[in-house]
Amino acid sequence: MSLIEDINSLIKPLDLKAMEGARVRQNRLTKPPGSLGRLEELSINVAGIKGEVFPHMDNKAILTFAGDHHVVFEEGIASAPMEVTAMQVDNFVRGGGAVNVLAKHAGARVVVIDMGVATPYKSKTGVKNKFVASGAKNISKGPAMSRDEAIKSVIGGIETVLEEIDNGLDIVGIGEMGIGNTTPSSAIFSLYTGLDPIEITGPGAGIDSAVLDKKVNIVKRALEVNNPNKDDMFDVLSKIGGFEIGGMVGAIICCAAKKIPVVIDGFISTAAGVLATSYNPLISDYLFLSHKSAETGYKHVFDFFKTTPILDLGLRLGEGTGAALGISIIDAAVKSLKDISTFEEAGIVL
Numbered sequence: 001m002s003l004i005e006d007i008n009s010l011i012k013p014l015d016l017k018a019m020e021g022a023r024v025r026q027n028r029l030t031k032p033p034g035s036l037g038r039l040e041e042l043s044i045n046v047a048g049i050k051g052e053v054f055p056h057m058d059n060k061a062i063l064t065f066a067g068d069h070h071v072v073f074e075e076g077i078a079s080a081p082m083e084v085t086a087m088q089v090d091n092f093v094r095g096g097g098a099v100n101v102l103a104k105h106a107g108a109r110v111v112v113i114d115m116g117v118a119t120p121y122k123s124k125t126g127v128k129n130k131f132v133a134s135g136a137k138n139i140s141k142g143p144a145m146s147r148d149e150a151i152k153s154v155i156g157g158i159e160t161v162l163e164e165i166d167n168g169l170d171i172v173g174i175g176e177m178g179i180g181n182t183t184p185s186s187a188i189f190s191l192y193t194g195l196d197p198i199e200i201t202g203p204g205a206g207i208d209s210a211v212l213d214k215k216v217n218i219v220k221r222a223l224e225v226n227n228p229n230k231d232d233m234f235d236v237l238s239k240i241g242g243f244e245i246g247g248m249v250g251a252i253i254c255c256a257a258k259k260i261p262v263v264i265d266g267f268i269s270t271a272a273g274v275l276a277t278s279y280n281p282l283i284s285d286y287l288f289l290s291h292k293s294a295e296t297g298y299k300h301v302f303d304f305f306k307t308t309p310i311l312d313l314g315l316r317l318g319e320g321t322g323a324a325l326g327i328s329i330i331d332a333a334v335k336s337l338k339d340i341s342t343f344e345e346a347g348i349v350l
């Protein structure tokens with residue numbers, strides 16, 4: 001636990017001086033003030049996070065945390081076989097996943113982390129091993145994991161970021177792979193919003209309406225059986241979370257501590273964002289929501305964040321796909337702040 005507390009204690013409010021410097025520069029660039037809209041705000045936020053008016057954006061990474069969920073198979077609410085999580089891990093290592101393609105487009109590397117994949121994958125190299133246990137247990141019957149395992153999963157996420165910093169890390173996208181993980185994510189959102197699971201729970205990767213009814217009841221049962229305490233993030237993570245969700249929480253905490261902008265992906269990584277923000281509200285300043293997930297409950301979760309999604313493309317995939325697109329927009333924002341000439345430099349007098 002002490003690594004988590006030590007890292008958490010490093011998280012500080014944004015650098016207001018750097019933000020003011022960026023704001024002043026934005027207003028001196030050869031364009032009408034405010035005309036780059038949200039890009040201006042994004043660049044100012046990155047300056048505040050990094051404490052620099054000209055932040056570096058050379059090294060970008062999508063961290064895709066993988067883990068399984070026994071609840072969806074034991075209760076018959078799965079969208080795909082459990083083995084698909086492991087198969088997708090291999091696909092990502094080969095570079096053939098949707099996240100690989102969009103990350104490449106954004107100039108970001110993809111790091112795949114095994115937090116708790118329950119079936120074997122073929123890749124011998126190319127997967128970071130932070131394995132905690134073989135899939136989260138059935139949350140409709142009891143806790144997903146022990147408290148110690150929840151702590152271990154968060155530490156795995158922190159270690160991932162610390163190790164990746166050595167490879168250069170200017171911005172991070174948070175993604176996941178885990179068949180069934182919209183179920184724990186829906187439970188987490190229901191708990192923190194206080195909304196009935198029927199308003200939050202959606203079809204995930206794709207189930208019919210009869211299975212969706214069952215899924216809503218499973219989310220309700222998970223909350224009743226476990227009675228998680230929302231003021232204790234580790235209680236929530238251990239009772240209704242998952243190993244890849246814990247990994248994402250750790251990565252988010254560590255990025256905030258290390259002044260690295262964190263770009264959240266869709267429904268599941270947003271659940272990790274809610275958990276991390278509940279653990280330390282200062283983290284909210286370090287987060288960017290890349291896109292508005294099309295999954296049912298997503299629209300109800302903005303109150304937890306100081307920001308709103310950058311894109312609205314109807315995505316509902318996960319893996320870090322939306323985060324990759326978000327990174328390319330943030331990169332454009334930072335480049336605009338740095339590289340557009342000021343009126344003075346261009347010799348333009350208005």
Ligand SMILES: Cc1cc2ncn([C@H]3O[C@H](COP(=O)(O)O)[C@@H](O)[C@H]3O)c2cc1C
Binds near residue numbers: 084178182205318
């Ligand atoms: C082939 C395939 C690739 C995926 N890539 C991401 N997900 C997404 O779907 C899963 C969550 O949805 P649910 O809770 O309904 O299973 C996660 O793995 C998420 O990343 C996928 C799902 C499938 C089937």
Ligand SMILES: O=C(O)c1cccnc1
Binds near residue numbers: 182266268316317
């Ligand atoms: O929004 C997402 O990331 C999402 C939605 C449904 C299924 N998988 C991921």
